[in-house]
Amino acid sequence: MSVIEIEGLKKVYRSPFLRREVVGLEHLDLSVESNEIFGFLGPNGAGKSTTLKILTGIIQATAGSAKIAGEAVGSPHARRMLGFMPEFPTFHDFLRAEEFLTFYGELSGMPRDRLPDRIDEVLTLVGLPGVQDRPLRGFSKGMLQRIGLAQAVLHDPELVILDEPMSGLDPVGRRDVRRLMEGLKAQGKTVLFSSHVLNDVEEVADRITVVRQGRNVLSGTIESLLSGQRFEVVTRDQPADGEWTKTAEGFQCYCDDEKAAQHLLEQLTQARISVVRCQRERRSLEELFFDDFGAGADS
């Protein structure tokens, strides 16, 4: 079942007086299935944040449709289902952590008697136990990112939308966010997130889409996108025929497709050469990104 359905989404920004137009989204189609972690990638200005802002009701689309669980975005019912953390979150820093989360709990219509326990629970979940009485003014950037995550998941939403959740976090923080996303998925939730940290996306996302100039140019599962056509074969000893490269593991060679790889394996078996590894070549997400979008691509 699709949790998010976007069809032909378009956003044109107009300057207030001159009415000069800037196209933020050209024509975006997107579908996010239930209980998956979906990565949203693209260069700066591609339309990622614009899409997330439309989904969360911060801005309105110029054309096209966007639905959350079948409901038009912006409706209270659609927003009841989602939790959102914006990029570089800023909050009312005069509040203490507990007051801050209580405020968001009230806005989400959570039962008052459940709030104190739930606040303790989410603060522990995001790695901020015991900060209830501390004012946000004294929080570091990483702590603000974490409390931003806490407010996003506080009301136990079905869909969590995170705009650059790893930015500003140290490696431990990034790992914690990945774990949090995996934890949400384990609970049956859906996570849509944008990120510039491609390694993290590769590690945690089930599916991704890449947008460029307001259109999605690439979509699919991580596995299908990163698996190449070629096969890598590594042997312990150097075979007599073919072009083999010496590596630390032994001797390496690439076959153009699966059939060629099978043929080579038969030859190696007959020649009694032991095979260390035979597997489909896999690119990293970073390689895919730069190969497909050029060295100038700024993720």
Place this chain on the structure above:
Amino acid sequence: MIRSVLAIAQLTVREALRKRVFVNLAVFAGLMVGVSLLMTGLTIGQHQRVIHTVSFTVLSVVGNLLAIFLGAGLIAHEVERRTLYTIVSRPIRRWVFVLGRYVGLATVLAINTLVGGLLVKVVLMVSNWPAFDHFVVSLALIYVEMLVVLSISVLFSSFSTPTLSATFGFCFWVIGRLSVELQELAVLAKNDGLATAMKLSYTILPNLGRLDPMNLLVHNRPPDGGHIIMLFLYAFLYIGIMLSAACWTFERRDLK
């Protein structure tokens, strides 16, 4: 929805407390004590008039400036600092936010006016001077004027920057205070265009001069109950129109 309005109002009051908005009351208290010490050479009637004139004027000016400058930032600051992103993505309508912010700042102004009024009473009691007969009605008029000015600031704040909102709010307050003069000038103006502009300004802008308690203080006559009720109805109708316009504008606005 009421729960969300109250949560946002509570946030606004808390913000005012933590940002020490009520420090103005300490200055006001000092001013009252200073004025009362300077009045020792005057007769009882003069004491009473000067103390009331100074205190009502200061309460009104400070309260209206608070309404203008805090009101101007109520929505616009939130948009600029992007603190609204996580609020508008919650299951609430945007008018709830506008109303909550308005109710919160109206509460702050009520506390400010009430405590200011109590300080005046204390100064009068300590000095053994009687309070003006229509003290409470005067305070109510001052407060209602603040509510009108606040609603105007909130309207501008719903689509403009804090600086522009404060500037517009201030202009509306000053011109609103002079609206009776505008009407008189419209009669005297020889230029038809100018006369029309003045009549239009008089019709659109709030007639804040009518809410000035100095009229009661000067004449010291019992206020006409019907007239006071009409003034309040006029003020609340104006507030309703301003807030409806603010909600309508803010509902349709893209937050960048």
